[in-house]
Amino acid sequence: MHSLNNLKSMELIDINTGTKLGFIKDLKVDTDNYKVLSLIIPNSKSSHWFSKSDDIEIEWNKIKVIGVDVILIDGDNLFENRD
Template sequence: MFSMNNLKMMEIIDIDSGAKLGFIKDFKIDTEDYKVISIILPGEKGTWFSKNEDLEIPWEYIKKIGVDVILIQSPKGLLIDEQ
């Protein structure tokens, strides 16, 4: 069992590409069923006037929560391609 603060300190890594996606910014919670629906990661940094698009990852894509990382396996097209 992990607290929300502990989860926010863990780095998110995509299993397929090995890409480091960052840290959890926020959670989407179902308040009626008391469960996490998805995690929100900060989007890529833009310019002063551009809007940052956050990345929402459904909870069912999380495959493993380790000691200091969270491993996800995303379907094709969910994550932005790495350079």
């Protein structure tokens, strides 16, 4: 099991391209069912510090492996609807 602080210190990597996506900014949690729904990471193209619209949401089912210091995700179609 990992704490939130531990997860936020892990870098996210796309298993399809090997691209480093950054670090977790926030989590979306279903408090009724006690489940993490998605990870929120800042958009690397973002120039606004506090703009949530620039954040990228990664659904929990896209996570393939949580390792010791990285999180591997399936980033296929992740940036399809982005600029």
